[in-house]
Amino acid sequence: MSLATILMLPLVAFLAALAIPRSAPHTSRWWALLASLLNFVASLALLARFDRTSAAEQLTIDLPWIASPEIHFAISVNGVSLWLIILSTFLTPLCVLISWNSIQNRAKEFYAFLLLLEFGLIGVFLAQDLFLFYVFWEVSLVPMYFLVGIWGHEHRIYAAVKFFLYTMAGSVLMLVAIIYLYNRAQTFAYAGILQQLSSGQLTFSPGEQLLLFLAFFVAFAIKVPLFPLHTWLPDAHVEAPTAGSIMLASVMLKMGTYGILHFCLPLFPGAARQCAPWIGVLAIIGIIYGALVAMVQPNMKKLVAYSSVSHLGFVVLGIFSFSQQGLDGAVYQMLNHGISTGALFAIVGLLYERSHSLEIADYGGVATVAPWLSTAFLITTLASIGLPLLNNFVGEFLVLQGTAMTNYTWTIYASIGVILSACYMLWMYQRVFYGEASASIRSHIGEMVPREWAAVLPLLIMMIWMGVYSQSFLPPVSKVNARIVDQTRVNVPFRVELRLPEVLRGH
Amino acid sequence: MATSADILRFLPEILLTIAGTLLMVLDPVVRRKSSNIFGHLSLLALIAAIAGAVAAYSQPGPAFGGMLIVDGFATFFRILSIGVGILTILPSYRFLQRQGAETGEYHALLLFSIAGQCIMAAANDLIIVFIGLEISSISSYVLAGYFRDDKRANESAIKYFLLGSFATAFFLYGVALTYGATGSVNLSAIRDKISGATAPDPIIIAVAAALMFVGLGFKVSAAPFQLWAPDVYQGAPTPVTAFMSAGPKAAAFAVFLRIFGSAFVTVDGDWWPLIWVSALLSMTIGNFAALLQSNVKRLLAYSSIAHAGYVLVALTAHSDTGTAAAMFYLAAYALMNIGAFAVVGHLSGKGEQYQTVDDFAGLAQKQPLTAAMLSIFLLSMIGVPLTGGFFGKFYIFKAALESHMVWLAVLGLLNSAVAAYYYLRILVMMYMHEPSDAVSQVEPLSVGLRAALILPALGTLVLGIIPGWVLDFAGRSANFSR
Numbered sequence: 001m002s003l004a005t006i007l008m009l010p011l012v013a014f015l016a017a018l019a020i021p022r023s024a025p026h027t028s029r030w031w032a033l034l035a036s037l038l039n040f041v042a043s044l045a046l047l048a049r050f051d052r053t054s055a056a057e058q059l060t061i062d063l064p065w066i067a068s069p070e071i072h073f074a075i076s077v078n079g080v081s082l083w084l085i086i087l088s089t090f091l092t093p094l095c096v097l098i099s100w101n102s103i104q105n106r107a108k109e110f111y112a113f114l115l116l117l118e119f120g121l122i123g124v125f126l127a128q129d130l131f132l133f134y135v136f137w138e139v140s141l142v143p144m145y146f147l148v149g150i151w152g153h154e155h156r157i158y159a160a161v162k163f164f165l166y167t168m169a170g171s172v173l174m175l176v177a178i179i180y181l182y183n184r185a186q187t188f189a190y191a192g193i194l195q196q197l198s199s200g201q202l203t204f205s206p207g208e209q210l211l212l213f214l215a216f217f218v219a220f221a222i223k224v225p226l227f228p229l230h231t232w233l234p235d236a237h238v239e240a241p242t243a244g245s246i247m248l249a250s251v252m253l254k255m256g257t258y259g260i261l262h263f264c265l266p267l268f269p270g271a272a273r274q275c276a277p278w279i280g281v282l283a284i285i286g287i288i289y290g291a292l293v294a295m296v297q298p299n300m301k302k303l304v305a306y307s308s309v310s311h312l313g314f315v316v317l318g319i320f321s322f323s324q325q326g327l328d329g330a331v332y333q334m335l336n337h338g339i340s341t342g343a344l345f346a347i348v349g350l351l352y353e354r355s356h357s358l359e360i361a362d363y364g365g366v367a368t369v370a371p372w373l374s375t376a377f378l379i380t381t382l383a384s385i386g387l388p389l390l391n392n393f394v395g396e397f398l399v400l401q402g403t404a405m406t407n408y409t410w411t412i413y414a415s416i417g418v419i420l421s422a423c424y425m426l427w428m429y430q431r432v433f434y435g436e437a438s439a440s441i442r443s444h445i446g447e448m449v450p451r452e453w454a455a456v457l458p459l460l461i462m463m464i465w466m467g468v469y470s471q472s473f474l475p476p477v478s479k480v481n482a483r484i485v486d487q488t489r490v491n492v493p494f495r496v497e498l499r500l501p502e503v504l505r506g507h
Numbered sequence: 508m509a510t511s512a513d514i515l516r517f518l519p520e521i522l523l524t525i526a527g528t529l530l531m532v533l534d535p536v537v538r539r540k541s542s543n544i545f546g547h548l549s550l551l552a553l554i555a556a557i558a559g560a561v562a563a564y565s566q567p568g569p570a571f572g573g574m575l576i577v578d579g580f581a582t583f584f585r586i587l588s589i590g591v592g593i594l595t596i597l598p599s600y601r602f603l604q605r606q607g608a609e610t611g612e613y614h615a616l617l618l619f620s621i622a623g624q625c626i627m628a629a630a631n632d633l634i635i636v637f638i639g640l641e642i643s644s645i646s647s648y649v650l651a652g653y654f655r656d657d658k659r660a661n662e663s664a665i666k667y668f669l670l671g672s673f674a675t676a677f678f679l680y681g682v683a684l685t686y687g688a689t690g691s692v693n694l695s696a697i698r699d700k701i702s703g704a705t706a707p708d709p710i711i712i713a714v715a716a717a718l719m720f721v722g723l724g725f726k727v728s729a730a731p732f733q734l735w736a737p738d739v740y741q742g743a744p745t746p747v748t749a750f751m752s753a754g755p756k757a758a759a760f761a762v763f764l765r766i767f768g769s770a771f772v773t774v775d776g777d778w779w780p781l782i783w784v785s786a787l788l789s790m791t792i793g794n795f796a797a798l799l800q801s802n803v804k805r806l807l808a809y810s811s812i813a814h815a816g817y818v819l820v821a822l823t824a825h826s827d828t829g830t831a832a833a834m835f836y837l838a839a840y841a842l843m844n845i846g847a848f849a850v851v852g853h854l855s856g857k858g859e860q861y862q863t864v865d866d867f868a869g870l871a872q873k874q875p876l877t878a879a880m881l882s883i884f885l886l887s888m889i890g891v892p893l894t895g896g897f898f899g900k901f902y903i904f905k906a907a908l909e910s911h912m913v914w915l916a917v918l919g920l921l922n923s924a925v926a927a928y929y930y931l932r933i934l935v936m937m938y939m940h941e942p943s944d945a946v947s948q949v950e951p952l953s954v955g956l957r958a959a960l961i962l963p964a965l966g967t968l969v970l971g972i973i974p975g976w977v978l979d980f981a982g983r984s985a986n987f988s989r
Contacts, residue, residue, distance in 0.1 A: 066975050067979065135893065138891050138897075146938060150939050160939075161931050169924040172924050173917070173921075175904070176904065176908070176916055176917055179901070179904060179908050180913070182905070183905070183908055
């Protein structure tokens, strides 16, 4: 399977989904399921062709798109983006299954947008031309905006608009930086720019580098989201329909961390190192603040949303430790968070479907009426708080180990977050699943049906697999990270001079 | 004596004028019932005019002793203006029928106005520019007040007329000063004179350029000369608003580009800061005022002020890339704007009673195609990739950065993030609310309207996905000053 197939299949499926008449919602569902499953299989076939021992960009496709300015349709995959693509293709069919009954209104458009979203997400992880990357970055915004705004909960419109504007405001600055890079390097090709940087053909003054780094970083940090740019996230996650929350938390947030790792670090290593102490502090604030706020949430979805702020803080912290372990842990944590938070949102969604409430106070004693559902949720909870032998443990351990190598204080503060995550997750579990089941819980909550199992079980299997045998996943990641760590040693040391930087003086 | 080459190079204008006159004559002859004939005839004339413009370009060069010049630049804007005309006629069929106002004069005025714009596009002489401007404007004044029993249309026409004449006077004053200082009205001759050994006092030239800038600034509704636009756009019949916001504006920008890019190119330092400020003001005033609007026509009026600001950013770059970017953006802008207005006209119902943002509620459920097309136009105006609007903005800000205007680019792009909010309001209404009164009464799409939506939507996507053709052409035509 070539990369183009995997990228274009969701787009073709989206166009075909538009052609299905509105009166046949079931056809839309089946079509979305089939197409997304097919794409998942196609992405697994990538594994066979992928060379796990190489850190290089692989399976490159490079076609000219626009002649002047020269823009290429250049896509390729490396050991990090490989897993993120598989994560996207893995979660999309599960999202289709989760939404099977809960989306009745305008089902055709829902599944069409879900497929378009998959196209955008895969594109972001594949693009190797900065312009193409920006295109996918923005394109993925549109379907998510509609998913939240049309099929979300009560305050969906506010959440959707806030989400769109936040991301848009960040990304226009990135566009300025991309154009600026082009004007200096005369190419949008990412590999070409890196090559010019490493050969010394292209150099930035410290001031230039800092501003360019910030322009990219702010766009990514909004998406991550890094404290204090996270305020869109609780709204969007809570108001989105279940499938939207899953895709948003599990894959879309990773666009930000992937961007930092893939673009910010190799392009602007000096500025990245210069800013690392500040960013590390923000990440730690995010870890602890997210956890504390999660603890007092009366709403399950909001709790999970704030836990994402906390978990993603770990990822950013790992990246800015500039150590092999830190980066490995960050990437592994990106995948883990995708799996476990996806499962949390999925099961919370199942509960909501049954009793139409997200308030923790409305629940209690669910374990007595739905023991299997409760067990699934328990495994997910334990995975999320980082119990050994489950996936998050590996990632968090690596991140803490990596940060310990560069900054021990960071490790101490970050590990507080691990403890806090156990507090809020277990406390929620206790309030929702244990205790006496009320009459309404007894009458509404039932066991999971096979379709729901089909959506949740793969996630549980992945949690255990990734926790027990991380060697299936980590080696190609480590290869790429070793290269990135190496690239961040170029162009260092670095100091911003206190005069007005070149870029600002302009003309 | 006019040679055959002169005639060929003037062909689109000749065709349009003949067709316009013919329509005037036919008006009393044709019975009202079969009034589609006016639309059909105008469409035919416009298509013939496009063929004429292409034929004229087969023999590029000056005509009538250098008063006109047929080059890629002129052809680009001729075809753009005529295309805008076609996209205005298509939704007008049903619109005029609904308002019970089908006459030949509507179409005739439209054709005359387009003829004026074609002259502006090809003018290489300040007097010819002025004549084209007047033909285009006077027809537009009458069109704005086409519904003569409607109070708002009258207000619109009067405002447009008074302020428009005022602006023309400014422009004419600039022409007079230039003529006085250089002894010529021919653009190339002016440039040679200004840069030559016996150059006139640069102050006079700067004042003349500033006066022309004021006049043209009015025409393109650039801040601080934008005040007329919201009232005029709101009051005029919707297809006419669509037309005014695309055709005359593009032609005025063409004149702008040609005068400032050829005649005054050697004194660019004097007028450059003026345009810089105007660009920034237009973007900011347009976008922030649009945030507060509830009437969609007014909202789009402010948005068109902001878009004029983006084009001015391209002019500020004063480079060939900037000119090409402006040309590309004007084409993308014309498509998306005229498409959006077509939807507004479609929805507004008899007497244009439904024009508020709230009236768009639930359009996606009732007419998914209409809503999808409008979404494409709005996303293009926001500047989402894979649309013409995005590429246009991209080229403009690329040109600006090449000319080292980092701050203007940053402020401009942040502006476009602000703008996203009010365009999203319409999207929110269409997709995320239950159908309104307006939507429950909306008629099915007529054939003309369907074409008027699908063609610009396709155009917007083509400009966004394969912009190469248009951009190459714009890039090759942009160096008229060298």
